[in-house]
Amino acid sequence: MSDLGLLLRKAREQRGYTLDDIQEITKIRKRYLEAIESGDYKVLPGSFYVRAFVKTYAETVGLDAEEVLRLYHKELPKAQAPEAGAPEPSYIQPKSRRVQHNDRVGKVVVTSLMWLFPILIAVVIYVYYANNKTETNKPSESTPPSLTTETALPSSAATPTPTPTATPTPTPTPPQTTVTFREKKNSRYYFDVSPAGTHQLKITFPGGKSWVGVNENNSSGKSIYGKTPEQSEELTFELGETPLYVNLGFAKGALIEIDGIAVDDEDVPGRRRFIFTVTDGAGQPATPTP
Known part of the structure; x- marks a missing residue:
């Protein structure tokens, strides 16, 4: 068993995990996990995925994955890009599709905007002058004289009526969880x-x-x-x-x-x-x- 595999196994056992538990959590096949603990990296689908599997394993058992990779980088095989057409492990999420821009559509949109812009300016100018002409032709409206309203003073003999105070409705206490x-x-x-x-x-x-x-x-x-x-x-x-x-x-x-x-x-x-x-x-x- 390699030093790295021994470290991962001890961390797994301290947390009470079995290899079946790690397989369910990480979605990495059990035989790959056994290969990592024994240091038999040839069993894994390729050296490109060794570091990814080790990092996921380390994070799952509570270790600092980056520090583990740094300390044991000499033990791990040198990563190589996967061959074209090689299937990726099931736990790796598919890459997001890249949105491809259509140059032809972009040119059509730009050309359309170039023609629409001067037409839009002409419409704005027309509306502006039409509104000004309408406002000029409107007769001026006379301002109605302001009315002064006299407020009657209450009689000194009148007794003010007390305003009734509304009793606040008690807020119901929500039931406890x-x-x-x-x-x-x-x-x-x-x-x-x-x-x-x-x-x-x-x-x-x-x-x-x-x-x-x-x-x-x-x-x-x-x-x-x-x-x-x-x-x-x-x-x-x-x-x-x-x-x-x-x-x-x-x-x-x-x-x-x-x-x-x-x-x-x-x-x-x-x-x-x-x-x-x-x-x-x-x-x-x-x-x-x-």
């Missing part, structure tokens, strides 16, 4: 949040860096967030009608709060998965208002 543990099923912790409405789910990292994955409904739902933030970062998400699935790679390092209420994660190392559902207070999922 409650977070209730419902059950543990298939290694997932289910929590009910009430009352119905919108709540704020906040994740901080007082105990160390952790990979965070957030999806709608469940692990296969729409992905909202998925990476390892800095320890000083604070993540906030809106919890409403759609349940939120939260996957923490290093649960002991993270703290989940809903409207300021801390969620009990048993304070144990390793991975923890949660599903938060807003209910009406009676254990029933909140339904949208028609």
